[in-house]
Amino acid sequence: MAGIYISWPFCAQKCTFCNFASGVQPKELEARYGEALRGEFRQHRWKWIPETLYIGGGTPSSIDGDQLRELLADLPGRPWREATIETAPGSVTPEKIEAWLAAGINRVSLGVQSFIKHELARTGRKHDAAVVEREIALLRKMGISNINVDLIAGLPGQTEASWRESLEAVRRLDPPHVSVYMLEVDEDSRLGSEIILGGKRYGALDTPSDDAMATFYEQAAEALADVGIARYEISNFAKPGYESLHNLKYWQQEAYVGFGADAHSFDGGERWQNVESAKDYVGAWERGDSPAIDRMTPNADEEKFFVGLRLSSGVQVSASDEVRYGRTFERFIELGMMERSADRVRLTERGIMVSNEVFQEFLSA
Numbered sequence: 001m002a003g004i005y006i007s008w009p010f011c012a013q014k015c016t017f018c019n020f021a022s023g024v025q026p027k028e029l030e031a032r033y034g035e036a037l038r039g040e041f042r043q044h045r046w047k048w049i050p051e052t053l054y055i056g057g058g059t060p061s062s063i064d065g066d067q068l069r070e071l072l073a074d075l076p077g078r079p080w081r082e083a084t085i086e087t088a089p090g091s092v093t094p095e096k097i098e099a100w101l102a103a104g105i106n107r108v109s110l111g112v113q114s115f116i117k118h119e120l121a122r123t124g125r126k127h128d129a130a131v132v133e134r135e136i137a138l139l140r141k142m143g144i145s146n147i148n149v150d151l152i153a154g155l156p157g158q159t160e161a162s163w164r165e166s167l168e169a170v171r172r173l174d175p176p177h178v179s180v181y182m183l184e185v186d187e188d189s190r191l192g193s194e195i196i197l198g199g200k201r202y203g204a205l206d207t208p209s210d211d212a213m214a215t216f217y218e219q220a221a222e223a224l225a226d227v228g229i230a231r232y233e234i235s236n237f238a239k240p241g242y243e244s245l246h247n248l249k250y251w252q253q254e255a256y257v258g259f260g261a262d263a264h265s266f267d268g269g270e271r272w273q274n275v276e277s278a279k280d281y282v283g284a285w286e287r288g289d290s291p292a293i294d295r296m297t298p299n300a301d302e303e304k305f306f307v308g309l310r311l312s313s314g315v316q317v318s319a320s321d322e323v324r325y326g327r328t329f330e331r332f333i334e335l336g337m338m339e340r341s342a343d344r345v346r347l348t349e350r351g352i353m354v355s356n357e358v359f360q361e362f363l364s365a
């Protein structure tokens with residue numbers, strides 16, 4: 001069964017750690033973007049009925065209720081088995097929740113990142129722990145209990161004590177799903193550039209070391225497991241039955257179609273993505289051009305191996321994997337980074353901590 005992804009790359013601020021193609025953009029662009037999206041929906045030839053919907057970006061919780069209802073009205077598959085909207089804490093209101101429910105949304109992902117006010121302030125976020133607590137209670141009261149909380153390990157100023165405080169807050173709030181991301185350092189975010197190139201404006205000098213981040217991640221896995229929220233993918237943890245059906249499609253090579261700027265699609269054979277910026281996306285639509293770029297047909301076996309290795313259940317080893325990666329498996333098993341049972345391999349806790357390096361080795365095998 002397939003899924004739909006919609007990108008809404010408009011935000012109230014540009015967070016210092018964010019490396020997505022999103023941010024503060026002109027209001028008039030937002031209106032034209034909505035039109036372009038609806039046009040892309042109308043033009044799409046559906047090969048299947050989607051069972052999941054994910055609206056991310058960006059800050060789709062900023063979309064006005066009526067506008068959201070209108071936007072989703074043309075999409076097939078309702079009622080979706082899972083329909084998620086990403087929200088920035090501080091933007092959840094009873095009116096918004098009502099509109100989300102009316103539009104078919106049944107899961108909310110809160111981009112909390114941290115429960116520590118001074119850590120949040122340095123990223124550009126304006127919420128605090130009390131706001132998150134209030135909004136989770138409101139969501140539950142109004143009938144949305146399928147809630148994800150995002151956390152980032154590695155924010156400037158984060159310490160073992162403050163990280164424990166954030167984990168304690170998550171445990172107290174008891175969401176059924178938690179995503180724990182390690183800070184990504186690259187030139188696409190202001191903080192990442194500062195860490196690479198030097199500077200003091202965004203807190204690069206206070207960024208925890210790689211070792212500290214690894215410890216934070218391990219602590220998170222332990223603290224969450226302790227309350228029944230188990231890891232099912234490198235960055236994702238859930239209570240039984242609350243694993244994200246939509247995101248699992250990415251790792252299980254099921255089809256999904258992405259609409260909007262920088263949205264990716266996979267139809268079971270071919271992959272493609274849309275142009276990165278909202279401005280280019282709207283421009284392509286208004287000129288009558290396709291926003292899709294970078295069409296390619298990936299090697300299905302290779303992909304299955306790499307995406308599957310992210311899952312806690314691991315991946316089934318085919319005869320061709322055995323030929324190509326056999327010696328690499330042996331080496332990582334010896335190093336305690338992988339384990340094997342019958343015809344499946346998976347990363348161990350130790351392997352997960354260095355998963356990027358492990359993937360790199362397999363890529364060059």
Ligand code: SF4
Nearest residue numbers: 011014015018057058
């Ligand atoms: S982190 Fe989220 S809210 Fe902040 S700029 Fe990126 S997409 Fe927008």
